[in-house]
């Protein structure tokens with residue numbers, strides 16, 4: 305063993321010892337807290353009769369304080385314990401100007417040596433740790449409250465420590481060493497998405513640590529780490545702004561529950577609490593006060609996959625356009641200018657001139673229209689009070705309210721929405737029957753009208769919004785999000801991975817809704833082998849994509865004589881997976897019907913069918929649809945029924961691209977009949 309390795313091993317043992325001592329100290333203080341808490345409770349119990357209300361409140365507060373401190377100690381213990389397993393993953397020896405170099409160890413959390421009053425491990429989010437990601441050996445700098453600290457990195461080292469044991473270490477003289485990244489990516493994926501702190505790349509680090517963007521749009525190719533980066537960005541913001549932002553101030557809008565479960569590990573792995581999460585449809589139901597039933601996005605896409613209905617596509621296309629949002633905005637102006645009828649109001653013997661009401665209503669132009677009537681009613685009441693020199697009777701007060709409500713010709717948003725289509729001369733674009741069941745394309749348009757006319761402030765508390773799969777949301781949806789969430793936003797996705805090409809948004813479309821957005825584009829793909837990435841390029845080419853140099857078997861396209869033989873083949877592939885070293889397999893179909901057919905045919909134990917109703921991500925082998933698999937990844941992927949019969953339209957092609965790009969190491973397609981033309985390249 306060379307001297308450096310020996311030194312590092314000794315240092316690791318020393319740190320582990322320090323951590324053990326620190327855990328013991330926390331244990332002692334937790335014990336002390338719980339003893340004090342018990343004594344306090346006993347004291348209160350015994351002296352209850354002699355205590356007045358103020359004493360009780362004070363005692364309650366002190367108990368809460370103790371419990372809070374106790375909880376913080378338990379959290380600290382959890383973090384220390386985790387550090388004991390893997391205390392650090394990186395080290396840089398940094399020499400600040402005119403000073404000798406000092407080692408800086410970087411880990412998932414910081415560890416402070418109370419006795420010597422110095423940091424033994426720095427949190428990866430600390431400003432000084434940013435140099436590990438941003439610089440090679442030589443000149444380097446980081447920001448401090450007093451300005452940039454210049455200096456030089458004299459050594460850069462990476463470690464893999466697992467269960468307290470040093471598995472390997474590497475000195476690197478270039479950026480984060482490719483070897484370590486390669487080792488990480490070559491591993492099989494056994495479970496949910498993982499943290500990537502040890503191998504964050506420079507361009508990714510810039511996105512994670514960006515503090516200036518009020519809206520950040522990340523357009524990145526499949527497997528470029530968008531979701532991972534966005535979650536690390538949240539962890540960074542929680543650390544950087546720990547005084548002002550808490551986990552509860554953040555909201556993740558996720559495409560479905562399985563995805564939400566799939567990403568749920570990353571932040572706790574980084575020591576952060578669970579972040580509230582909401583599906584787009586849950587948000588819609590909430591904003592419509594559950595007054596309307598509506599088609600879901602899954603149902604819309606399934607309908608498109610089932611049949612080619614030109615009128616349905618036309619409705620979706622129009623309502624996904626920027627033009628539609630502009631028309632809605634113009635219509636709102638039209639409503640304001642034309643749908644209010646002003647006349648003099650007679651309250652008792654007082655006449656309130658129409659011009660008075662009109663001026664008042666205009667003065668509140670910043671308030672949503674339907675909210676203005678109540679404000680103007682107060683003004684009218686005050687006017688009448690001044691004119692008569694007396695208080696108004698209850699009856700007179702309600703007469704004012706009723707008269708003002710009559711100024712506006714509509715009393716519900718659905719009627720206005722219907723009227724909008726007459727106004728643009730396209731009534732055929734709305735399918736809304738009396739049961740008020742909305743098509744998915746209408747859901748957010750109706751919400752937008754409601755938002756503009758009534759105002760909604762339920763989500764004002766959210767300080768940071770994260771939206772994944774941005775390509776699936778339309779300009780109207782973004783206009784709603786923009787008004788609903790005034791705080792900062794991180795929006796990410798990939799235009800090539802749309803499941804509905806008729807409603808897809810690009811980064812440029814989103815930029816039109818958020819002109820202030822910082823747009824970042826990521827082209828390096830980390831998930832799949834070079835062979836799989838090249839194969840997926842045959843479906844949707846992207847000349848800019850840069851696959852990470854990692855090789856594996858070429859994807860296989862297996863021809864079968866008929867469907868029975870195809871299902872038998874999939875059974876064989878499943879058996880081969882079970883005896884391979886791979887941990888996860890995704891059998892990804894175009895539709896749920898196909899997925900159910902494969903599931904029935906295989907009848908294999910330990911194979912799960914993932915549907916729209918599923919709420920958790922399962923390990924091992926799963927059968928699902930491309931729509932649901934979006935955002936997930938598997939060691940090996942099988943795409944059944946890749947025939948010309950099943951994959952022929954634009955929507956089918958999108959599904960095939962999503963399915964193939966889920967594979968990390970192995971990809972197999974099966975078909976019978978003629979092979980799909982989507983693979984023609």
Ligand SMILES: Nc1ncnc2c1ncn2[C@@H]1O[C@H](COP(=O)(O)OP(=O)(O)OP(=O)(O)O)[C@@H](O)[C@H]1O
Nearest residue numbers: 500503504505526527528529530531532830831935
């Ligand atoms: N810097 C990195 N170090 C190690 N692994 C990384 C890095 N960046 C990304 N990865 C890995 O690449 C894979 C893809 O990441 P992620 O799912 O975040 O990408 P994505 O862009 O959201 O993908 P998609 O849009 O295709 O769903 C994950 O396994 C992730 O851990």
